[in-house]
Amino acid sequence: MALVEVRDLHKIFGPNPRKAIPLIKKGLTKQEILKKTGCTVAINGASFSIEKKETFVVMGLSGSGKSTFIRCLNRLIEPTTGEILIDGKDIMKMDKETLREVRRYKMSMVFQHFGLLPHRNVVNNVEFGLEVGGMTKDERREKAVRAIKLVGLEGFEQSMPSELSGGMQQRVGLARALANDPEILLMDEAFSALDPLIRTQMQDELLDLQTKMHKTIIFITHDLDEALKIGDRILILGPDGRVRQVGTPEEILADPADDYVKKFVQNVDRTRVITAGLIKRRSPTVCVAKDGPEAAMRLMEKHGHSHIFVVNADRVLQGILSIDDAVKLKKEKVRDLSSKINTDVYTTLPETAVADLMATALETRFPIAVIDQDGVFQGIVDRAAIIREVNEGMDDQTLTPTALSDIHDELNEREGNA
Amino acid sequence: MNQIRDIVNIGGIFESIIDWLTENGDWFFDFIALLVEGLLDGVTWVFSFPPALIIIAIFTVLAWKVATKGVALFTLIGFLLILYMGYWQQTMDTLSLVIAAVVFGLLVGIPIGIWASKSDKAWNVIRPILDFMQTLPAFVYLIPAVLLFKLGPIPGVIATLIFSLPPAVRLTNLGIRQVPTEIKEAARAFGATSSQMLVKAELPVALPTIMAGVNQTIMLALSMVVISGMIGAGGLGNVVLKGITQLKIDIGFEGGVAIVILAIFLDRVTQALSDRSGRQS
Ligand SMILES: Nc1ncnc2c1ncn2[C@@H]1O[C@H](COP(=O)(O)OP(=O)(O)OP(=O)(O)O)[C@@H](O)[C@H]1O
Ligand SMILES: [Mg+2]
Numbered sequence: 001m002a003l004v005e006v007r008d009l010h011k012i013f014g015p016n017p018r019k020a021i022p023l024i025k026k027g028l029t030k031q032e033i034l035k036k037t038g039c040t041v042a043i044n045g046a047s048f049s050i051e052k053k054e055t056f057v058v059m060g061l062s063g064s065g066k067s068t069f070i071r072c073l074n075r076l077i078e079p080t081t082g083e084i085l086i087d088g089k090d091i092m093k094m095d096k097e098t099l100r101e102v103r104r105y106k107m108s109m110v111f112q113h114f115g116l117l118p119h120r121n122v123v124n125n126v127e128f129g130l131e132v133g134g135m136t137k138d139e140r141r142e143k144a145v146r147a148i149k150l151v152g153l154e155g156f157e158q159s160m161p162s163e164l165s166g167g168m169q170q171r172v173g174l175a176r177a178l179a180n181d182p183e184i185l186l187m188d189e190a191f192s193a194l195d196p197l198i199r200t201q202m203q204d205e206l207l208d209l210q211t212k213m214h215k216t217i218i219f220i221t222h223d224l225d226e227a228l229k230i231g232d233r234i235l236i237l238g239p240d241g242r243v244r245q246v247g248t249p250e251e252i253l254a255d256p257a258d259d260y261v262k263k264f265v266q267n268v269d270r271t272r273v274i275t276a277g278l279i280k281r282r283s284p285t286v287c288v289a290k291d292g293p294e295a296a297m298r299l300m301e302k303h304g305h306s307h308i309f310v311v312n313a314d315r316v317l318q319g320i321l322s323i324d325d326a327v328k329l330k331k332e333k334v335r336d337l338s339s340k341i342n343t344d345v346y347t348t349l350p351e352t353a354v355a356d357l358m359a360t361a362l363e364t365r366f367p368i369a370v371i372d373q374d375g376v377f378q379g380i381v382d383r384a385a386i387i388r389e390v391n392e393g394m395d396d397q398t399l400t401p402t403a404l405s406d407i408h409d410e411l412n413e414r415e416g417n418a
Numbered sequence: 419m420n421q422i423r424d425i426v427n428i429g430g431i432f433e434s435i436i437d438w439l440t441e442n443g444d445w446f447f448d449f450i451a452l453l454v455e456g457l458l459d460g461v462t463w464v465f466s467f468p469p470a471l472i473i474i475a476i477f478t479v480l481a482w483k484v485a486t487k488g489v490a491l492f493t494l495i496g497f498l499l500i501l502y503m504g505y506w507q508q509t510m511d512t513l514s515l516v517i518a519a520v521v522f523g524l525l526v527g528i529p530i531g532i533w534a535s536k537s538d539k540a541w542n543v544i545r546p547i548l549d550f551m552q553t554l555p556a557f558v559y560l561i562p563a564v565l566l567f568k569l570g571p572i573p574g575v576i577a578t579l580i581f582s583l584p585p586a587v588r589l590t591n592l593g594i595r596q597v598p599t600e601i602k603e604a605a606r607a608f609g610a611t612s613s614q615m616l617v618k619a620e621l622p623v624a625l626p627t628i629m630a631g632v633n634q635t636i637m638l639a640l641s642m643v644v645i646s647g648m649i650g651a652g653g654l655g656n657v658v659l660k661g662i663t664q665l666k667i668d669i670g671f672e673g674g675v676a677i678v679i680l681a682i683f684l685d686r687v688t689q690a691l692s693d694r695s696g697r698q699s
Binding site: 071074076100101102103104108109111112113114115116117118119120128129131132133176186 | 598600601603604605606607608609610611614618619622623625
């Protein structure tokens with residue numbers, strides 16, 4: 001079962017919200033309803049579910065109801081109608097006491113402008129949630145210190161928030177949210193107030209933390225690049241407060257549900273989203289443990305390559321062997337390939353974005369080898385594949401200049417494939 | 419015109435309200451008087467018991483620690499001057515009266531301010547009352563105070579308290595309303611109860627503003643000193659009034675200087691305290 005289950009959620013701000021519901025059902029627009037009743041429709045019939053341990057990003061333009069939505073989950077804002085089930089229990093039916101328990105132990109929140117208490121130092125801020133929950137001083141201090149360590153703020157325990165930079169303040173916000181080890185983390189534009197460099201760094205660190213912690217993260221952003229980078233799945237809210245699409249980054253890029261989403265994703269830098277793992281090709285390899293120059297030459301001839309990647313018995317990449325060296329080895333009657341393996345090749349992890357490979361791709365003679373954390377060979381990414389990705393993102397009409405060497409490469413490639 | 423005046427006699431209505439209060443609320447006002455008297459006696463004792471020089475030393479050190487060296491120097495010279503002019507006892511009486519009035523004023527004003535900040539309805543009722551209280555000439559407070567509490571320092575404290583209450587209410591209300599939404603949201607999102615939110619988030623964040631209200635309350639209380647002297651509150655008010663009624667310019671002037679010295683001392687010290695609470699956040 002999904003961890004969070006949202007069913008037909010509506011939130012209407014205004015003097016008499018329930019009066020607006022029948023108008024919504026009739027299909028009137030947000031503007032018409034505002035004119036008729038003075039009510040603002042912020043969320044309009046949202047239904048979806050969030051799985052355990054996924055990073056679920058809600059994305060939309062300003063005023064699309066993102067903040068309202070995330071505040072409905074912990075009832076900082078009371079939803080108008082609908083159901084929000086967390087672990088099967090309806091948040092909206094909880095009494096005050098139960099709701100406080102959920103806020104204290106089940107989910108915590110990180111705010112856009114940090115929301116730190118200015119009169120408390122870092123460690124006392126981080127302790128806040130534990131303190132209101134009634135934990136003893138020693139116990140909560142220990143947990144707070146651990147959370148501070150987790151976000152890399154060791155040594156700043158006694159600093160006041162006003163003495164810290166924005167990025168550091170948000171780390172305090174994050175530590176405060178992590179201190180009680182909640183299952184769900186609500187993050188409302190948590191990185192939007194930070195400057196771009198720090199922002200990217202915080203995104204990376206969140207991804208890093210997530211690989212260790214496996215929380216369920218609900219992350220709000222208005223920035224599609226951020227959504228694509230950190231989201232396992234993305235929900236796109238339209239300006240009318242309606243859910244337009246829910247899907248993985250690739251699904252949304254490849255198959256936008258409607259014109260609104262299409263327009264949205266048009267300007268995305270695809271090379272930042274598409275990863276080496278997605279565009280890698282399989283490539284023949286020889287195994288240093290059992291294959292000799294003979295076998296290597298045969299494979300190269302068969303595929304029309306002038307080189308071949310060499311792996312060991314565990315498929316861990318050893319290097320590359322050129323056809324000239326293979327011929328030499330054969331002449332010298334050496335069966336072992338190891339003496340001629342050239343280790344001067346570039347490698348990358350499958351999750352590296354294409355944009356980050358471009359510079360390397362232009363520089364290297366060989367394709368870039370894709371290997372996993374343990375060095376196991378997965379396939380190759382060549383210059384042509386990267387260029388194809390870059391061109392895909394451009395409008396069909398725009399013709400960009402292409403270097404002659406790239407055209408040659410592409411031609412070679414086609415010959416090779418044929 | 420006179421006939422209409424007889425039918426709707428505003429002053430008469432006021433008079434009958436006061437009459438009714440004196441008859442039926444006697445026990446209540448006696449109780450208040452008892453409380454005020456207790457506090458006033460206590461404070462007066464604290465300031466009258468030690469020798470003047472020791473109190474001057476304490477004030478000077480306080481001014482130095484809390485404010486600046488300059489303020490400390492001013493305090494030293496100023497209070498020595500008061501001692502030299504021979505108004506020490508009167509100054510301490512006035513200080514006690516001001517402190518008693520301010521303590522009661524804050525005890526009443528800050529909770530009302532908190533209540534006003536939590537409820538728009540309450541604020542809509544309280545605000546016009548505060549406006550009324552602040553625009554009414556200070557003398558007018560003396561009449562009900564005397565009628566309900568007789569003459570002497572106790573009605574002096576009561577009139578001063580009522581006159582100086584509004585800024586405490588206003589600035590407490592303002593301070594809490596100005597606490598950033600995200601801080602309030604954060605407190606709630608981490609499971610704070612309403613009282614935890616008030617004590618751990620709202621009041622500390624609003625403290626600099628509330629302290630500014632305390633400062634204004636003290637200043638207003640001081641400005642009532644001469645007026646409350648008219649109902650026998652004693653202290654420096656009496657000195658100044660004597661100067662006025664007996665046309666003794668020297669006495670009136672000396673009393674005035676003593677009030678100014680006290681005012682500057684209290685203002686600088688509370689101002690520094692309020693800046694301090696602001697700097698911390
Ligand atoms: N307290 C409120 N009273 C009335 N209307 C509100 C209230 N809060 C939000 N709204 C309205 O609800 C809609 C959604 O607002 P919300 O703040 O959720 O948008 P958002 O997607 O978070 O925007 P942003 O990117 O600017 O933060 C807007 O039209 C807004 O004007
Ligand atoms: Mg928002």
